[in-house]
Amino acid sequence: MKNNKIFISGDEAVAVGVKLSRPHVIAAYPITPQTITVERLSDMVEAKELDAEYMHVESEHSAISATMGASAVGARTFTASSSQGLLYMTEGLHYCSGGRYPVVMMNANRSVALPWSIYGDQRDSLSLLDSGWIQVYVEDAQEALDMIIQAYKIAEHKDVLTPMMVNLDGFILTHTYELVDIPNQDEVDQFLPAFITPNKMSFEDPKNLGFSSKPDDNTEFKYQQNEAMFNAIPVLQDVDKEFGSKFGRTYHGMVEEYKCEDAEVVLVALGSVCGTVRVVIDNMRKAGKKVGLLKIRYMRPFPEAEVKALGKRVKAMGVIDKDISFGYEGTVYTNVNSALSKIDKHVFKQNFVGGLGGRDITKNEIEAMFNKLFLGISSEQEEKVEFFSLNVETNE
Amino acid sequence: MKEIRWHGRGGQGGFTASRLLGIAASVHGNKHALAFPSFGPERRGAPVLAFTKIDDTKLNDRSEVEESDYVVVMDETLIDSGFSKGIKTGATIVINTTQPERYRALLPSYTIMSIDASKIAMEILGRHITNTAMYGALAAASDLVSLDAALESIKTEMKPAIAEKNMRIVKLAYETVKNQM
Numbered sequence: 001m002k003n004n005k006i007f008i009s010g011d012e013a014v015a016v017g018v019k020l021s022r023p024h025v026i027a028a029y030p031i032t033p034q035t036i037t038v039e040r041l042s043d044m045v046e047a048k049e050l051d052a053e054y055m056h057v058e059s060e061h062s063a064i065s066a067t068m069g070a071s072a073v074g075a076r077t078f079t080a081s082s083s084q085g086l087l088y089m090t091e092g093l094h095y096c097s098g099g100r101y102p103v104v105m106m107n108a109n110r111s112v113a114l115p116w117s118i119y120g121d122q123r124d125s126l127s128l129l130d131s132g133w134i135q136v137y138v139e140d141a142q143e144a145l146d147m148i149i150q151a152y153k154i155a156e157h158k159d160v161l162t163p164m165m166v167n168l169d170g171f172i173l174t175h176t177y178e179l180v181d182i183p184n185q186d187e188v189d190q191f192l193p194a195f196i197t198p199n200k201m202s203f204e205d206p207k208n209l210g211f212s213s214k215p216d217d218n219t220e221f222k223y224q225q226n227e228a229m230f231n232a233i234p235v236l237q238d239v240d241k242e243f244g245s246k247f248g249r250t251y252h253g254m255v256e257e258y259k260c261e262d263a264e265v266v267l268v269a270l271g272s273v274c275g276t277v278r279v280v281i282d283n284m285r286k287a288g289k290k291v292g293l294l295k296i297r298y299m300r301p302f303p304e305a306e307v308k309a310l311g312k313r314v315k316a317m318g319v320i321d322k323d324i325s326f327g328y329e330g331t332v333y334t335n336v337n338s339a340l341s342k343i344d345k346h347v348f349k350q351n352f353v354g355g356l357g358g359r360d361i362t363k364n365e366i367e368a369m370f371n372k373l374f375l376g377i378s379s380e381q382e383e384k385v386e387f388f389s390l391n392v393e394t395n396e
Numbered sequence: 397m398k399e400i401r402w403h404g405r406g407g408q409g410g411f412t413a414s415r416l417l418g419i420a421a422s423v424h425g426n427k428h429a430l431a432f433p434s435f436g437p438e439r440r441g442a443p444v445l446a447f448t449k450i451d452d453t454k455l456n457d458r459s460e461v462e463e464s465d466y467v468v469v470m471d472e473t474l475i476d477s478g479f480s481k482g483i484k485t486g487a488t489i490v491i492n493t494t495q496p497e498r499y500r501a502l503l504p505s506y507t508i509m510s511i512d513a514s515k516i517a518m519e520i521l522g523r524h525i526t527n528t529a530m531y532g533a534l535a536a537a538s539d540l541v542s543l544d545a546a547l548e549s550i551k552t553e554m555k556p557a558i559a560e561k562n563m564r565i566v567k568l569a570y571e572t573v574k575n576q577m
Contacts, residue, residue: 007419007429007552119435172458177415179422179431194495275456358435360460 004182010173013141013180014080014106014166019050020188021104023187024075027055027066032118033170034108038080042233060085064092064103071101072209074197076152079103082170083110083124086216096163097132098225099210102155102195103163104148105133109271109322110170111357119358120170121322122270126299127330132225134164134232135299137270141180144168146249149188153239154193159231169272171358183247191246211307229301236298251271254303256295259308263292265373266308267352269320270296273361277320280366291370298330306367307339316348316373320366322355329353329385329394348376351385359389398540399461401482402446402530404470406439409527412553413468414446416531420541420549421450428455444472450540466490467506468534469511470526475499480506490533490573492526509537511573520565528562532569536577543570 014037018026026045028038044050053070057063060081067077081089084119086107096103107125111117125135134154138144147166155164168174199207213221237253244250258268258274259281262278267277274295284291294317296303311317317340321330328334331349340347352369355361365388375381385394400417404410411433418431427450434445447461463484469475469491480503483575488507491499496510513529528550535546543566550562 005423007415007423007431118437171432175435176430176432176458177418178455179428272458275458278456362459362462363457 002080004184005179006182007177008141008180009036009175010141010144010168011021011036011108011175012040013145014148015044016180016182017145018078018106019044020185021078021149021152021192022050022076022185022189023052023078025053025055025067025070025077026079026358027057027063027070027077028080029057029060029085030080031060031108033110033120033174034080034082034085034106036174037108038104041078044131054151060088061092064089064096067103068096068099068101069195071096071103072099072199072201074195074200076195078105080106080108082108083112086124086128087112090131092234093128093131093133093163094143098221100161100199100225100228101163102152102161104155105163105165106144107165107167108146108170108174109167115357117357118170120172121356121358122167122169123323123356125165126323127329132162132229133300134160134162134236135167136164136297137167137299138297139141139272139274139295139392141173141178142249143178143251144173145180145182146247146251149183149192150239150243152195152238153192154232154236154285156199157232157235160228160235161197162225162228162232167271172272172283181249187246191243219301223350233301243369251297254296254301255306256297257310258293258295260292260294260346262290263314264290265318265370265377266292266294266314266396267318267320267366267369267373268294268296268332270299270332271322273320273322273355276361276363277366280363280370283363284367284370288357289370289374294314299332299335302335304342307336308343311340311343311347312345313378314347316350317348318352318359318373320355320369320370321351321353324353324356333385335342348373348381350376351383352388353385353394354388365389397449397451397455398465399463400448400450400466400468400534401461401464402448402468402470403474404446404527405474406442406444408470409525410444410470411446413527413531414448415457416528416546416549416553417448417534417541418450419552420535420545421448421481423552424545424548425541427452429441430455441451466534466538466540468530470530472499475502479503481534490530490537490539492530509533509573509576513569514567516565516572520561529569532566533573535566536570536573544565545558546570
C-alpha cells in the first residue's frame with residue numbers, strides 16, 4: 001500500500017479531513033487557535049482543490065446560521081470555532097441540534113474570558129454539553145483527521161441526524177506538527193457516500209423547517225432529540241469498526257481503556273493529556289503499580305455503561321478536568337460520578353482540576369494523582385476536589 | 397526520547413527548522429517526531445522558542461519540554477542569565493557565533509559547538525536567515541538525523557526555488573561542524 005504520510009499540525013489535519021469529506025458549504029470565522037484550519041480550507045477552495053462554497057461570514061453566529069441553512073436543504077457543511085467564538089454561536093448550536101441538521105464542527109479547545117486567554121483548556125465545549133451536539137475529544141492529529149471523516153457518517157446517519165463537534169486541544173494539538181497518514185480519496189468516497197437529507201425542501205414533498213411548537217408537542221420533539229443521541233451510540237461504534245477495517249485505525253468507540261485489565265487505580269481524562277498519562281502509566285507499571293487510563297472520547301452521548309463497568313473492576317478513580325463548574329466541581333467529574341452512583345459498590349474518587357488557560361500538566365503531577373488515589377484507598381479518606389497545580393482542595 | 401530546543405527571534409525561521417528536523421526524523425528517518433513552537437502570540441524580532449521531540453516509538457508525551465538534550469541558538473544575543481534552565485547536564489549546545497571560547501567558559505557543563513551561520517547564510521542566500529545553517533550544524537553535532545535525511549526534508553518542505561540553496565547551506569554547515577569534531 002502506498003505510504004502517504006505527511007508532517008502536519010492538528011489544524012492542518014482537520015482541514016485535510018474536511019477536504020476528503022467533500023463538504024458543499026464551509027462557513028467559519030477565524031479565531032486563534034483554529035485559524036490555520038479555516039485558512040487552509042479557504043486556500044483549497046480558492047485553488048479549486050475542493051469544490052465547495054466558502055462563505056466569508058462576519059461572525060460565528062452567522063457561521064452556524066449559514067451552515068444550518070445549507071444543511072437544511074441537503075448540503076454537507078462544515079464550520080469551526082473556539083472559545084469566545086463558540087460561545088457566540090451558542091444560540092445557533094441549540095437551533096441546529098433541535099432542527100436535526102447534521103453540521104460537523106471542529107472546536108479548538110481554548111479557555112474562556114475573563115481573564116482573556118488564547119491558550120488551551122476545555123471550558124468552552126464542556127459548558128455546552130446540553131446544546132444537543134455530539135461531542136468527541138481527540139488525542140492527536142491523526143485522530144482529529146479521522147474523526148472529521150467519521151463525524152459526517154455518524155451525524156448524517158438516518159437514526160442520528162444530530163450535529164457533531166470534534167474537539168482538539170488548542171495549541172497542544174492544533175499547533176503541534178506530527179506525522180499523519182492521509183487516507184486515499186477514493187477510499188474515503190466509498191466509506192462516506194453523499195448525504196441525502198430526509199428533510200429536503202421541494203415542491204413535490206413540502207415540509208416545515210425551522211418550526212415552532214406549542215406545549216402539546218414540544219416534549220415529543222425533545223424526546224426524539226434525546227433518543228437520537230442514544231441512537232448515536234451503536235452508530236458511532238459501527239462507524240469506528242468500519243473505519244478500522246477500511247483504513248486500519250480504530251479508536252474503540254465511546255472510550256478507550258489503556259492498561260485497565262488488572263488496574264486497581266485509574267485516571268479518567270479527555271483529549272491530549274491522555275497521551276502524557278499513558279507515559280506515566282508505562283513508567284509506574286515498571287515499578288509494579290497497577291494503574292490505568294480511561295480515555296473518554298465522547299462526552300455526549302455519555303459513556304455511562306463503560307464508566308460503570310470499569311467502576312466495578314477498580315478501587316479508585318481520579319478524574320482530570322481542564323475545566324471547573326464554579327461553585328461545584330469539574331464537569332467531567334460530575335458526569336463520571338453520576339454514572340458511578342448507579343453501581344452497588346464504593347469506589348474512591350478524586351477530582352483533579354488543572355491545565356487551565358494553557359498551564360502544562362506534567363508527568364510528575366500525573367504520578368502524584370495516582371499516588372493520592374492509592375493513598376485514598378488505604379486511608380478511607382473523603383473524596384476531594386483539588387486544583388492540583390495549586391495544591392489546594394476546594395471542598396473542605 | 398530526545399528533546400531539542402531552538403532559540404531564535406520571530407521571523408528567523410526557528411520553528412521551520414524545528415519542523416525540518418521532525419520531517420527528517422519521521423518522514424525520512426523511520427522515527428517518531430513532534431515539532432511545536434512556544435505557544436502564543438507571534439511577534440517579529442521577539443525571542444521565540446521552538447521544540448522538536450524525537451523517539452523510536454510513538455510520542456505520547458504532550459507535556460512541555462523540561463530537559464533538553466540539544467539546544468540550538470540562532471542568535472547569540474539570546475543567551476541570557478536564565479538560558480541554562482531546562483538543559484540536561486552534558487547536553488550539546490550549537491551556537492551561531494565566531495567566539496565559541498566565550499561560551500565554553502560561560503556554560504562549562506555542556507558541549508559547545510559553534511558555526512558562523514550568519515556568514516554561510518549571507519554567502520549563499522544573500523540574506524541573514526540562519527535557520528537551515530543551524531539545522532545542518534545540529535545534524536552534524538548529533539546523531540538525530542543523517543545528512544541525507546536532512547537534505548530530503550528540505551526538498552519535502554521547501555519550494556524548489558529556495559530548496560536548492562538551502563540544501564547547499566545544510567551540506568556546507570554539516571561539513572563545517574564535522575571538520576571541527
